[in-house]
Amino acid sequence: MRVTFLGTNGWYDTETGNTPCVLAETDEQYIVFDAGFGFRKVKDMVSTDKPVLLFISHLHLDHLIGLHTLPLFNIKQGIDVYAPKGMEKAVRGFLKRPFTSPIIVLKTTMRFHGLDGSGRLPFAIEMKKLRHSVPCYGYRLETTEGIIAYCTDTGDCPNLRRLAAGADLFITECAMAPGDTSPNLFHVTPETAARVAAVSGARKLALFHFDPGKYQSLAHRLNAQNSACEIFADTIAANDGTIIEF
Numbered sequence: 001m002r003v004t005f006l007g008t009n010g011w012y013d014t015e016t017g018n019t020p021c022v023l024a025e026t027d028e029q030y031i032v033f034d035a036g037f038g039f040r041k042v043k044d045m046v047s048t049d050k051p052v053l054l055f056i057s058h059l060h061l062d063h064l065i066g067l068h069t070l071p072l073f074n075i076k077q078g079i080d081v082y083a084p085k086g087m088e089k090a091v092r093g094f095l096k097r098p099f100t101s102p103i104i105v106l107k108t109t110m111r112f113h114g115l116d117g118s119g120r121l122p123f124a125i126e127m128k129k130l131r132h133s134v135p136c137y138g139y140r141l142e143t144t145e146g147i148i149a150y151c152t153d154t155g156d157c158p159n160l161r162r163l164a165a166g167a168d169l170f171i172t173e174c175a176m177a178p179g180d181t182s183p184n185l186f187h188v189t190p191e192t193a194a195r196v197a198a199v200s201g202a203r204k205l206a207l208f209h210f211d212p213g214k215y216q217s218l219a220h221r222l223n224a225q226n227s228a229c230e231i232f233a234d235t236i237a238a239n240d241g242t243i244i245e246f
Contacts, residue, residue, distance in 0.1 A: 001026050001145040002245050003169060004045070005238040007038020008208040010153075010175050011062050016218055017240040019062040020152060020209055022171060026145050028122055029053055032079075033139065033150045033171075038240065039066025043073045053121065056083040057152050058136035059090055067091075068100045070108060078109030084127065084137050085114035128163055130154035132186045138163045146246050149202070152209050155185040156192050164200035168246050172196070173209035174237070177220075178227035187211075190224040194231035205235040206244060 002025045007018035019036030023045060030046055032039070032054040046052055052075055057063055073079075083091050092112050096102045103110050118126045124142040129135065131154050138151035138159065146168035151160055153173055164170040175187035188196075190207055197205040207224060215221050218239060225237035236242070 001143065001148065001168075002243065003148070003171075003206075005038075005206070005208060005240060005242040006041045006045075007034075007036040007066070008210060008238050008240050008242075009036075009062075009212050010173065010209040011212060013037055014212045014216075016210070016212060016215065016221075019065060021066060022150065022208070024141075024148055025050075026143050028144070031055070031141065031148075033057070034063040034152065035066040036062050036064075037066045037069075040069040040072065043069075043075070046075050049077050051077060051122070052079045054079055054081045055139050055150070056081065056087065056091055057138065057150070058132065058134055059087065060134065060136075060153070063152070064091065064094055067095060070095070070106050070110075071101045074107040078111060080111045080113060082113045082115055082121075084135070085116050087135070088112045088114045126163065128159035130159055131157040140164075140167065153186070154188065156188055156196065161196055161200045164196055164202045166200070167202045169204050169206060169244060170197050170200070170202035171206045171208060171238075174207035174224055174228075175209055175211040175214070177211075177214040178224050180214075190228035190235075190237075191231060194228035194235055197232045197235070202232075203234065204244070204246070205232055206238045206242075207235065208238045210237075 021038030
């Protein structure tokens, strides 16, 4: 599996990166997590006719705004969009005037699906609600090439550890700065993310969704990586363009 980080900022774009999007390519499909402004890069990375599956975690705009770039796409096989049951209707509702170009004018066919928690697609999938200010869900995908857990926008919670359990790659947010002790139920520090990875038996931790106000340079992200590595050695602070293969 080849995982490419296309957007690693939370909230808004800065010189450190675009808002969230992660692309995982397997032998059988392209798997996209969230559609922040980094999503626009997907159009240049889908080079075969393998299925394209997009998983949406929640409805905050920094995870949807990249859908505004869909008129630039021309993916012949279309895109299957998955979101928690009921949420897929809101995602579909975003793709219309006055917000953006309507689905009917797109060159890429969009198909929408509601998920109810677990089941099988081309692979086993588990979806769990995370701790955030609005309904937000993490995903755990078990493919023939490995297990990947994607958990953005969350405080520490049992479901975070459940989704990360035994994952080959555990991707989670790092909105709070190293050593931050201020009360925040809805985001985590690099130390908290590392502790979750350690107790869950994950093999590798990738930090992303950095608050651009707290992480104003890539050097600040490196500080987060170093702090996390003291707890969980196999940690990387992802930047836009970071590639992980396993």
